[in-house]
Amino acid sequence: MTYVILTSKPGQFRTEPVEGVTPLETYDYAFYGRATASFVIAELHQAVKVRVIDESGGAEAETINLVPSKFLERFDTLDAARAALRNLASFGTMDLSLTKR
Template sequence: MFVILTSKPGQFRTEPVPGVEPVETYEYLFYGRPKAIFVIATLHGAVKVPVIDETGGPDAPPVVNHVPSKFLERFDTLDAARAALQALAHFGSMDLSLRKQ
């Protein structure tokens, strides 16, 4: 089973935990500018994935939400997860792309 973890630098980041094994990482580019990082990961059971808010100031402690994996979209195959990401990178004539890291 595969899931896609999303991070938007400066806004939030999603971190893998034991039971979530990163497989591939992609940078999402909007008109050549990086906007998000997507990590396709293997899910090895029910876990809580931390989503860390990065919008606080230097003196504010980060806000961490633990999202149960049951709320993440799941894909039966790696190819299905890749296809879902490719669908995000195509919208009309907009300059959107994915760059494998």
């Protein structure tokens, strides 16, 4: 199995799983107590194009991009993907947190 991390930042962009991508776990990321992103660890079953929707122009001006999965970082195990997220949420003495939904 291969695992990927899909990222969304409210008001900026959201990444949506498509057929061939199975979401497994979702995490909220906070920077000094403010939620700034969400991450979904997903199982990648085949090469796909994930939907990345640009939200920066508001709901009326959303732009949809199809990004080939070959550009996503891949992990051999679910634990490796979790470790990558934990690493993201620990930088020196900064107040960062990662909370599983």
